[in-house]
Amino acid sequence: MFDITDHAGDPVTHGRATVNGVRLHYVTAGSGTPLVLLHGVPKSWYYWHRVIPLLSERFTVVAPDVRGFGDSARPEDGYDMGTIARDIGALMTELGHERFAIAGEDWGAAFAYAVAATYPERVTKLSFAEMLLPGFGLEDWSALTADNVFSDHFLWHVGFFHVRDFPEMLISGREEQFWSTWMKNETYNPAAITEDCVREWARCSAAPGGLRAIFEVYRATFTNIELDTGWARTPLPMPVLTIGSSHFIGEESRRQMERTATDVRYVEIAECGHSLALERPAELARVLREFFADQP
Numbered sequence: 001m002f003d004i005t006d007h008a009g010d011p012v013t014h015g016r017a018t019v020n021g022v023r024l025h026y027v028t029a030g031s032g033t034p035l036v037l038l039h040g041v042p043k044s045w046y047y048w049h050r051v052i053p054l055l056s057e058r059f060t061v062v063a064p065d066v067r068g069f070g071d072s073a074r075p076e077d078g079y080d081m082g083t084i085a086r087d088i089g090a091l092m093t094e095l096g097h098e099r100f101a102i103a104g105e106d107w108g109a110a111f112a113y114a115v116a117a118t119y120p121e122r123v124t125k126l127s128f129a130e131m132l133l134p135g136f137g138l139e140d141w142s143a144l145t146a147d148n149v150f151s152d153h154f155l156w157h158v159g160f161f162h163v164r165d166f167p168e169m170l171i172s173g174r175e176e177q178f179w180s181t182w183m184k185n186e187t188y189n190p191a192a193i194t195e196d197c198v199r200e201w202a203r204c205s206a207a208p209g210g211l212r213a214i215f216e217v218y219r220a221t222f223t224n225i226e227l228d229t230g231w232a233r234t235p236l237p238m239p240v241l242t243i244g245s246s247h248f249i250g251e252e253s254r255r256q257m258e259r260t261a262t263d264v265r266y267v268e269i270a271e272c273g274h275s276l277a278l279e280r281p282a283e284l285a286r287v288l289r290e291f292f293a294d295q296p
Helices: 081-094 107-118 157-162 166-171 175-185 195-206 210-219 221-231 252-258 281-292
Strands: 013-019 022-029 033-038 059-064 100-105 123-129 240-245 264-269
Touching: 013 081, 022 081, 033 081, 033 107, 033 281, 059 081, 081 107, 081 221, 100 107, 100 281, 107 123, 107 221, 123 252, 123 281, 157 166, 157 210, 166 210, 175 195, 195 210, 240 252, 240 281, 252 264, 264 281
Parallel strands: 033 059, 033 100, 100 123, 123 240, 240 264
Antiparallel strands: 013 022, 022 059
Protein backbone atom coordinates (compact mmCIF):
# COMPACT_ATOMS: atom_id res chain seq x y z
CA MET A 1 0.00 0.00 0.00
CA PHE A 2 1.19 3.52 -0.76
CA ASP A 3 2.64 5.81 1.90
CA ILE A 4 0.13 8.66 1.73
CA THR A 5 0.33 11.34 4.41
CA ASP A 6 -1.83 14.14 5.71
CA HIS A 7 -0.98 17.85 5.86
CA ALA A 8 1.38 17.28 8.80
CA GLY A 9 3.24 14.41 7.19
CA ASP A 10 1.51 11.74 9.29
CA PRO A 11 0.38 8.60 7.44
CA VAL A 12 -3.31 8.22 6.70
CA THR A 13 -5.03 5.64 8.88
CA HIS A 14 -6.44 2.52 7.24
CA GLY A 15 -9.45 0.77 8.70
CA ARG A 16 -12.08 -1.85 7.99
CA ALA A 17 -15.67 -2.02 9.13
CA THR A 18 -18.50 -4.43 8.43
CA VAL A 19 -21.61 -2.33 7.91
CA ASN A 20 -24.91 -2.96 6.10
CA GLY A 21 -23.75 -6.52 5.45
CA VAL A 22 -20.51 -5.61 3.63
CA ARG A 23 -16.91 -5.27 4.79
CA LEU A 24 -15.54 -1.88 3.71
CA HIS A 25 -11.98 -0.61 3.63
CA TYR A 26 -11.47 3.10 4.30
CA VAL A 27 -8.82 5.63 5.20
CA THR A 28 -9.07 8.59 7.54
CA ALA A 29 -6.87 11.65 7.99
CA GLY A 30 -6.86 14.99 9.77
CA SER A 31 -9.27 16.54 12.23
CA GLY A 32 -12.24 18.86 12.20
CA THR A 33 -15.60 18.62 10.44
CA PRO A 34 -16.19 15.11 9.03
CA LEU A 35 -15.91 15.11 5.24
CA VAL A 36 -16.57 11.98 3.17
CA LEU A 37 -14.84 11.65 -0.21
CA LEU A 38 -16.36 9.15 -2.66
CA HIS A 39 -14.49 7.93 -5.72
CA GLY A 40 -15.77 6.95 -9.15
CA VAL A 41 -15.10 4.09 -11.59
CA PRO A 42 -12.77 2.14 -11.69
CA LYS A 43 -11.11 3.96 -8.83
CA SER A 44 -10.71 3.60 -5.08
CA TRP A 45 -9.90 5.88 -2.13
CA TYR A 46 -6.50 6.35 -3.80
CA TYR A 47 -8.13 8.65 -6.34
CA TRP A 48 -8.06 11.32 -3.59
CA HIS A 49 -4.42 10.87 -2.52
CA ARG A 50 -3.29 14.26 -3.92
CA VAL A 51 -6.24 16.07 -2.31
CA ILE A 52 -6.27 14.51 1.16
CA PRO A 53 -3.18 16.42 2.43
CA LEU A 54 -4.78 19.66 1.21
CA LEU A 55 -7.99 19.03 3.17
CA SER A 56 -6.88 17.22 6.32
CA GLU A 57 -5.84 20.35 8.24
CA ARG A 58 -9.46 21.53 8.36
CA PHE A 59 -11.46 18.32 8.05
CA THR A 60 -11.62 14.78 9.33
CA VAL A 61 -11.39 13.15 5.92
CA VAL A 62 -13.04 9.75 5.47
CA ALA A 63 -12.29 8.14 2.10
CA PRO A 64 -13.84 4.69 1.74
CA ASP A 65 -13.54 2.11 -0.97
CA VAL A 66 -17.14 1.72 -2.14
CA ARG A 67 -18.42 -1.87 -2.02
CA GLY A 68 -16.88 -3.85 -4.84
CA PHE A 69 -13.97 -1.43 -5.32
CA GLY A 70 -10.45 -1.11 -3.96
CA ASP A 71 -9.94 -3.36 -0.97
CA SER A 72 -13.58 -3.52 0.07
CA ALA A 73 -15.56 -6.74 -0.25
CA ARG A 74 -17.22 -7.68 -3.55
CA PRO A 75 -20.61 -9.15 -2.65
CA GLU A 76 -22.91 -10.69 -5.22
CA ASP A 77 -25.32 -7.77 -5.25
CA GLY A 78 -26.07 -4.37 -3.71
CA TYR A 79 -24.50 -2.08 -6.33
CA ASP A 80 -27.48 0.24 -6.73
CA MET A 81 -27.23 3.78 -5.39
CA GLY A 82 -29.63 3.15 -2.52
CA THR A 83 -27.68 0.24 -1.06
CA ILE A 84 -24.36 2.03 -1.43
CA ALA A 85 -25.86 5.10 0.28
CA ARG A 86 -26.84 2.93 3.24
CA ASP A 87 -23.30 1.51 3.30
CA ILE A 88 -21.85 4.99 3.66
CA GLY A 89 -24.41 6.12 6.23
CA ALA A 90 -23.71 3.05 8.34
CA LEU A 91 -19.95 3.52 8.02
CA MET A 92 -20.18 7.09 9.29
CA THR A 93 -22.33 5.93 12.20
CA GLU A 94 -19.73 3.25 12.97
CA LEU A 95 -17.02 5.93 12.98
CA GLY A 96 -19.03 8.12 15.34
CA HIS A 97 -20.07 10.84 12.88
CA GLU A 98 -23.79 11.58 13.10
CA ARG A 99 -23.58 14.57 10.75
CA PHE A 100 -21.08 15.07 7.97
CA ALA A 101 -20.35 16.76 4.66
CA ILE A 102 -19.84 14.70 1.53
CA ALA A 103 -18.14 15.12 -1.85
CA GLY A 104 -17.94 12.81 -4.83
CA GLU A 105 -16.86 12.73 -8.45
CA ASP A 106 -18.11 10.57 -11.33
CA TRP A 107 -20.08 7.67 -9.82
CA GLY A 108 -18.88 8.88 -6.43
CA ALA A 109 -20.98 12.00 -7.03
CA ALA A 110 -24.02 9.85 -7.80
CA PHE A 111 -23.41 7.88 -4.61
CA ALA A 112 -22.91 11.13 -2.65
CA TYR A 113 -26.22 12.43 -4.00
CA ALA A 114 -27.87 9.17 -2.90
CA VAL A 115 -26.43 9.58 0.60
CA ALA A 116 -27.75 13.15 0.79
CA ALA A 117 -31.19 12.09 -0.47
CA THR A 118 -31.33 9.15 1.94
CA TYR A 119 -30.02 11.06 4.97
CA PRO A 120 -30.96 14.74 4.46
CA GLU A 121 -30.94 15.27 8.23
CA ARG A 122 -27.33 14.05 8.47
CA VAL A 123 -25.63 15.55 5.40
CA THR A 124 -24.74 19.19 5.99
CA LYS A 125 -23.41 19.99 2.50
CA LEU A 126 -22.94 18.11 -0.76
CA SER A 127 -20.37 18.54 -3.54
CA PHE A 128 -21.40 16.89 -6.82
CA ALA A 129 -18.67 16.77 -9.50
CA GLU A 130 -18.50 15.52 -13.07
CA MET A 131 -21.47 13.15 -13.19
CA LEU A 132 -24.79 12.57 -14.91
CA LEU A 133 -27.45 10.80 -12.89
CA PRO A 134 -29.25 7.75 -14.25
CA GLY A 135 -32.60 9.04 -15.42
CA PHE A 136 -31.32 12.59 -15.90
CA GLY A 137 -28.86 12.30 -18.77
CA LEU A 138 -26.54 9.33 -18.31
CA GLU A 139 -28.39 7.30 -20.94
CA ASP A 140 -28.65 10.25 -23.36
CA TRP A 141 -24.92 10.95 -23.34
CA SER A 142 -24.17 7.26 -23.99
CA ALA A 143 -26.32 7.03 -27.13
CA LEU A 144 -24.70 6.48 -30.53
CA THR A 145 -25.32 9.89 -32.05
CA ALA A 146 -23.11 12.20 -34.10
CA ASP A 147 -23.22 14.88 -31.39
CA ASN A 148 -22.03 12.43 -28.75
CA VAL A 149 -19.37 10.73 -30.88
CA PHE A 150 -17.75 14.00 -31.91
CA SER A 151 -17.91 15.58 -28.44
CA ASP A 152 -15.39 15.49 -25.58
CA HIS A 153 -17.72 13.32 -23.54
CA PHE A 154 -19.16 10.36 -25.46
CA LEU A 155 -20.07 7.88 -22.70
CA TRP A 156 -19.91 4.81 -24.95
CA HIS A 157 -18.88 2.59 -22.05
CA VAL A 158 -22.24 2.87 -20.26
CA GLY A 159 -23.91 0.42 -22.64
CA PHE A 160 -20.84 -1.79 -22.96
CA PHE A 161 -20.40 -2.19 -19.20
CA HIS A 162 -24.11 -2.90 -18.82
CA VAL A 163 -23.87 -6.07 -20.94
CA ARG A 164 -23.34 -9.12 -18.77
CA ASP A 165 -20.13 -11.20 -19.05
CA PHE A 166 -18.71 -9.69 -22.26
CA PRO A 167 -16.76 -6.83 -20.64
CA GLU A 168 -15.22 -9.26 -18.15
CA MET A 169 -14.23 -11.61 -20.98
CA LEU A 170 -12.65 -8.88 -23.09
CA ILE A 171 -10.87 -6.88 -20.36
CA SER A 172 -9.66 -9.69 -18.08
CA GLY A 173 -5.87 -9.90 -18.29
CA ARG A 174 -5.72 -6.48 -19.97
CA GLU A 175 -6.76 -4.36 -16.99
CA GLU A 176 -3.75 -2.02 -17.03
CA GLN A 177 -3.98 -1.37 -20.76
CA PHE A 178 -7.74 -0.87 -20.75
CA TRP A 179 -8.06 1.39 -17.70
CA SER A 180 -5.01 3.46 -18.63
CA THR A 181 -6.24 4.08 -22.18
CA TRP A 182 -9.85 4.72 -21.17
CA MET A 183 -9.06 7.09 -18.31
CA LYS A 184 -6.43 9.05 -20.21
CA ASN A 185 -8.88 9.55 -23.06
CA GLU A 186 -11.21 11.31 -20.61
CA THR A 187 -8.57 13.75 -19.35
CA TYR A 188 -7.30 17.11 -20.57
CA ASN A 189 -3.85 16.16 -19.28
CA PRO A 190 -3.23 12.42 -19.82
CA ALA A 191 -0.01 12.58 -17.77
CA ALA A 192 -2.17 13.07 -14.67
CA ILE A 193 -3.11 9.39 -14.84
CA THR A 194 0.22 8.17 -13.50
CA GLU A 195 1.49 4.60 -13.42
CA ASP A 196 0.87 4.26 -9.68
CA CYS A 197 -2.83 5.00 -10.26
CA VAL A 198 -3.09 2.59 -13.15
CA ARG A 199 -1.33 -0.19 -11.27
CA GLU A 200 -3.51 0.27 -8.20
CA TRP A 201 -6.81 0.19 -10.03
CA ALA A 202 -5.67 -2.66 -12.28
CA ARG A 203 -4.68 -4.61 -9.15
CA CYS A 204 -8.10 -4.14 -7.61
CA SER A 205 -10.09 -4.88 -10.76
CA ALA A 206 -8.00 -7.98 -11.49
CA ALA A 207 -8.79 -9.43 -8.04
CA PRO A 208 -11.48 -12.13 -7.87
CA GLY A 209 -14.79 -10.49 -8.69
CA GLY A 210 -13.16 -7.12 -9.33
CA LEU A 211 -14.36 -6.50 -12.87
CA ARG A 212 -17.80 -7.96 -12.14
CA ALA A 213 -18.30 -5.62 -9.18
CA ILE A 214 -17.35 -2.56 -11.23
CA PHE A 215 -19.77 -3.43 -14.01
CA GLU A 216 -22.58 -4.26 -11.59
CA VAL A 217 -22.77 -0.51 -10.89
CA TYR A 218 -23.81 -0.02 -14.53
CA ARG A 219 -26.08 -3.06 -14.51
CA ALA A 220 -28.09 -1.37 -11.74
CA THR A 221 -28.94 1.55 -14.04
CA PHE A 222 -32.68 0.84 -14.31
CA THR A 223 -32.98 0.46 -10.55
CA ASN A 224 -31.07 3.71 -10.17
CA ILE A 225 -33.39 5.51 -12.59
CA GLU A 226 -36.33 4.62 -10.35
CA LEU A 227 -34.43 5.73 -7.25
CA ASP A 228 -33.27 9.03 -8.75
CA THR A 229 -36.65 10.04 -10.11
CA GLY A 230 -38.20 9.20 -6.76
CA TRP A 231 -35.63 11.14 -4.73
CA ALA A 232 -35.91 14.15 -7.04
CA ARG A 233 -39.54 14.68 -6.00
CA THR A 234 -38.20 15.96 -2.67
CA PRO A 235 -35.48 18.55 -3.37
CA LEU A 236 -32.35 18.35 -1.24
CA PRO A 237 -32.44 20.89 1.60
CA MET A 238 -28.68 21.34 2.07
CA PRO A 239 -26.34 23.60 0.05
CA VAL A 240 -24.98 21.85 -3.04
CA LEU A 241 -21.77 22.73 -4.86
CA THR A 242 -21.57 21.39 -8.39
CA ILE A 243 -18.16 21.16 -10.06
CA GLY A 244 -17.50 20.63 -13.75
CA SER A 245 -14.37 20.42 -15.83
CA SER A 246 -13.93 22.60 -18.88
CA HIS A 247 -13.21 19.59 -21.10
CA PHE A 248 -15.73 16.96 -20.06
CA ILE A 249 -19.12 17.19 -18.32
CA GLY A 250 -18.76 20.86 -17.38
CA GLU A 251 -21.89 22.86 -16.61
CA GLU A 252 -24.20 19.89 -17.05
CA SER A 253 -23.17 19.01 -13.48
CA ARG A 254 -25.02 22.13 -12.33
CA ARG A 255 -28.12 21.34 -14.36
CA GLN A 256 -28.25 17.89 -12.82
CA MET A 257 -28.50 19.25 -9.29
CA GLU A 258 -30.84 22.08 -10.21
CA ARG A 259 -33.40 19.34 -10.88
CA THR A 260 -32.87 17.78 -7.46
CA ALA A 261 -31.93 20.57 -4.99
CA THR A 262 -32.92 24.12 -4.07
CA ASP A 263 -29.57 25.73 -3.15
CA VAL A 264 -27.15 25.02 -6.01
CA ARG A 265 -23.96 26.79 -6.99
CA TYR A 266 -21.44 25.96 -9.72
CA VAL A 267 -17.68 26.12 -10.22
CA GLU A 268 -15.88 25.16 -13.41
CA ILE A 269 -12.25 24.09 -13.32
CA ALA A 270 -10.38 25.15 -16.44
CA GLU A 271 -7.88 23.09 -18.44
CA CYS A 272 -9.19 19.93 -16.86
CA GLY A 273 -10.88 16.73 -17.94
CA HIS A 274 -12.87 14.14 -16.02
CA SER A 275 -10.36 13.31 -13.23
CA LEU A 276 -10.41 16.55 -11.25
CA ALA A 277 -8.56 15.26 -8.18
CA LEU A 278 -5.69 13.99 -10.32
CA GLU A 279 -5.50 16.73 -12.94
CA ARG A 280 -6.09 19.82 -10.78
CA PRO A 281 -5.82 18.71 -7.12
CA ALA A 282 -4.80 22.11 -5.70
CA GLU A 283 -7.62 23.94 -7.44
CA LEU A 284 -10.17 21.29 -6.47
CA ALA A 285 -9.02 21.33 -2.85
CA ARG A 286 -9.29 25.13 -2.72
CA VAL A 287 -12.85 25.01 -4.04
CA LEU A 288 -13.83 22.30 -1.56
CA ARG A 289 -12.20 24.08 1.40
CA GLU A 290 -14.08 27.29 0.63
CA PHE A 291 -17.43 25.56 0.22
CA PHE A 292 -17.19 23.29 3.26
CA ALA A 293 -15.50 25.84 5.55
CA ASP A 294 -18.64 27.14 7.26
CA GLN A 295 -20.80 24.21 8.26
CA PRO A 296 -24.39 24.75 9.38
